[in-house]
Amino acid sequence: MAETVYFETVAVGDDIPVLAKGPMTTAHIIRWSAAMENWHKIHYDWRYATGHDGLPDVLINGSWKQHVLAQVLVDWAGETGWLWKMNFQYRGMNIPGDTLAAWGRVTSRSQRGRFGVVDLDIGLKDQNGKEGSPGTASVVLPLRDGPPVPYPFDPAALN
Amino acid sequence: MAVDELVDHITPEVRAVIGARSDWLEAPHPVEASEVRRFFQALMDPNPRFWDTAHAAGTRYGDVVAPPGFPVHAFRRPAEELNDSLAAAGDPDFDGVSRAMRPGLPKLPVPLSGILNGGYEYEFFSYPKVGERIQCRSAYLDIYQKLGKAGPMVLVVIEDEYRTADGRPLLKSLNTMIMR
Incomplete structure (x- = not known):
């Protein structure tokens, strides 16, 4: 079990531990496509992806990438914190051969009620450092002498 | 292209569906352990909260759960839907994607064939446990047109x-789909 991350230990500018996946291959892509039953041909039909759609290769699913963004935050917050909000844009394409690194950096922190709320910039960079899924997130953390973060999470607890 | 730039896809028919909200619909089957396993294996995220029942019993969830964003994928092709979704796969233009945005929402009368996922805003409240049934209701909050590099896009x-x-x-999401 990861140690509890308390609000008091987090500072603006902190980087949370990076989560790397890859190098990604077509096998990883089809494993995910099959799990979610997504039959969009740009993910497994190279001739269609590059010919019909003019893409550089088959694409790593955006739906897969969003779970990696959630995972880096949930892994950091642990079972005593809560990933409350997360948003991102799909700006870049990722292809087989890419190694993706999910990252987060604390941009602000505030105590709300008896809990701490930490805001972060987040994203998913490729092996060349190119950002493809930029966004932001808010994570709720317990205070050292505070109550546990409620589960199911109710934002009214922050009032 | 010059003509396309003048096309206004936000017709009265499209305007009429802005604000449309579906009823609560239920996913065709409860969350299954093997379905969750295939998800976390494909995500390469073997956290015990997804599979170790003894571990999960001692967590705030009380039982094994699915990954946070799982509900978004829970609405699969139901068993009673006998029309093969790959029936048109021999068509060279078939891309494998349904043009129905959400099960409970009307199709959009927009004559653009390309579809892209622009991104999400999520708010999480809890995770679904194996065996639970997931319900969803959806709404078209906004539909508007922008001029992209390759012509008009409908967001x-x-x-x-x-x-x-x-x-x-479980969660709330705002999803921006791009038609172009």
Whole structure:
């Protein structure tokens, strides 16, 4: 079990531990496509992806990438914190051969009620450092002498 | 292209569906352990909260759960839907994607064939446990047109609310789909 991350230990500018996946291959892509039953041909039909759609290769699913963004935050917050909000844009394409690194950096922190709320910039960079899924997130953390973060999470607890 | 730039896809028919909200619909089957396993294996995220029942019993969830964003993928092709979704796969233009944005929402009368996912805004409340049934209701919050590099694009903002069948909130999302 990861140690509890308390609000008091987090500072603006902190980087949370990076989560790397890859190098990604077509096998990883089809494993995910099959799990979610997504039959969009740009993910497994190279001739269609590059010919019909003019893409550089088959694409790593955006739906897969969003779970990696959630995972880096949930892994950091642990079972005593809560990933409350997360948003991102799909700006870049990722292809087989890419190694993706999910990252987060604390941009602000505030105590709300008896809990701490930490805001972060987040994203998913490729092996060349190119950002493809930029966004932001808010994570709720317990205070050292505070109550546990409620589960199911109710934002009214922050009032 | 010059002509396309003048096309206004936000017709009265499209305007008429802005604000449309579906009823609560239930996913075709409860969350299954093997379905969750295939998800976390494909995500390369073997956290014990997804599979170790003894571990999960001691967590705030009380039982094994699915990954946070799982409800978004829970609405699969139901068994009673006998029309093969790959029936048209021999068509060279077939891309494998349904043009129905959400099960409970009307199709959009927009004659653009390309579809892209622009991104999401999520708010999480709880995770679905194996065996629970997931319900969703959706709404077209906004539909508007922008001029992209390759011509007009229609941006569709969809709000989805997910809960368990007994009413526990799971997550809320705003999804921007791009038609072009």
